[in-house]
Amino acid sequence: MSQLPNQPTEGPVPTSADVARLAGVSRATVSYVLNNNASVRISEPTRRRVREAATELGYVPHAAARSLRAGHTRMVLLPTMNFPAGPLHHRFFHQLESGLRRLDYTVVQYGSTGLDADDAPRAWAELRPVAVIAPGTIALTPQGISVLRRSGAKAVITLGPRPVDGAHALVMDQREVGSCATGHLLERGRRRIGVVMPEESGLGLFAEPRLAGARQAALSHGARIEPLPLRYEEESAARLAARWRTMGLDAVFAYNDEYAMLLMRALQDAGIEVPRETAVVGADDLMLGRLLRPRLSSVRMELATPQPLADLVDRLVQHPGGAPECHDLLRARAVHRESS
Amino acid sequence: MSQLPNQPTEGPVPTSADVARLAGVSRATVSYVLNNNASVRISEPTRRRVREAATELGYVPHAAARSLRAGHTRMVLLPTMNFPAGPLHHRFFHQLESGLRRLDYTVVQYGSTGLDADDAPRAWAELRPVAVIAPGTIALTPQGISVLRRSGAKAVITLGPRPVDGAHALVMDQREVGSCATGHLLERGRRRIGVVMPEESGLGLFAEPRLAGARQAALSHGARIEPLPLRYEEESAARLAARWRTMGLDAVFAYNDEYAMLLMRALQDAGIEVPRETAVVGADDLMLGRLLRPRLSSVRMELATPQPLADLVDRLVQHPGGAPECHDLLRARAVHRESS
DNA sequence: TTGAAAGCGATACCAA
């Protein structure tokens, strides 16, 4: 049986001094024992007394006091984005966090919506994180980076569609997705390609580079690329479908599978045959796309394993001050089904 | 023009003592000025000199030192769940966080996967949060709650399908979803109702109460409830559909819209007519369900606005020690479309 | 109006 603390009532929070008093030793000894300090030899009976006193009081060390004394933290701060992450990102962050915890870092997400580009880094800096990994959806200015640096952050890393000056970058280059989808359509003989641009705010950060990638891929084939603004609503899709034939497109890259499903339904309802008249390609390779008829072609994305990234953070923390590195994390490949 | 800091180079982190030195005042004065301490009057020229010195050095206060001195933090800690939150939860958390920040709390998410039920609360307690809001996907034992309490947490709140002893509870009672879906099917004359139980781990926490709710609703009508294990894969759905007619069901509540779409497709492929032979109801009311033919009936869920919750936290922090409160956040209602 | 100094909790050096 684990020994339950005796006083579940409100009271002052026990400190190492309380443990020391109860164990009949000094605070120094308590510290040695509880941190398994190898450079000092403490007798086994003393160790036991200290440990028992600690559990009896329900002692938990005070991270703030410790890091104040140490002069640094082991906190890695991840500002959170202001919109839902897909399962892909989610798994990535989850594994990254596990990897960092294995390296003995404390990983903390800090919701930063509503803070502007200057306030946010200040707020983060107050916690004195040793590393910051900021998603691309968070604006990170050179000033912000500088604030973090001088507050003691050894590693400032951006994680998003494109690198940011002065920080290390983990790039998930969305152009790759656009060029991959477009390449697939080109291969299948399509030359007049629409590219859905979601009108929902926040998605532009991903949509723009995907469009750019599509343009780039189309260039060599002399294909036409036509941006198609679309809201994630049936009426918006119906309007787009109604004027579809006037646009003379033979294919569409629909930003992702959800927009693709929305648009494909609207096209079918408007009597446009998929894929004969218009090919449709999504992205994300959701299970649901496979349930449509025709089954939805898609772009499957894969992220690099996060462990090397965790190691990178650790390396930067231990040897700060190298030149900014830039790693590409995103791999995309087209998955042909029936809609293209 | 905002004054850019002059030394972007590595160096010691500036402290209030540095600011004091540069401004030619004492550390006390710096503290008074930067915290707008009203109980003490500082001359305007001095204030200006202090502020200028602070921005010149890029001074950022040290949260750990401050809270060590103050004897308490204003940190609200949200242990993060180990699986992706839907847009509903996501919006809720986001708004909750904003509400808390308005009340001047620092909101921090702490990824806790891989920590067991004893270690996790200890790890949280090291940060000395003034409040902890733990999702139901995190096991929170009475011991864990006790550890948090004695580490100074004024408010320990669980947020999930069911309350936990000794903590305040924000309940999102999933039984409501099950009984709502089942009630809808009963109203439409169905009496032999299958309930999809996802086999993916972690979902049981939601699926079980939904099943219980379905059972409860069926009771008064003498209807039959049949749990149907299902993996989120086409083959699993196809197998279930293949033996569908042997089970004699006239309706199915498919856990959520995604499982519903998967199963409905499999049923249709197996020649079973929806809704004539079998009615299908999902949950979440996703846009995508409206794109199917027949359009998917669903259960729309709504969460209470988070602002009262933020206020609750604030109240508990200021006046700790009331009896555990229990608030119901989830509202569900059936949305009839064509599949039922 | 400003400054000196105590003290929050934990750690590590130096003495004993």
Next chain:
DNA sequence: TTGGTATCGCTTTCAA
């Protein structure tokens, strides 16, 4: 093997 003590950065009381 153990204890005393200075120290980290900041706030606040008390004194000037």
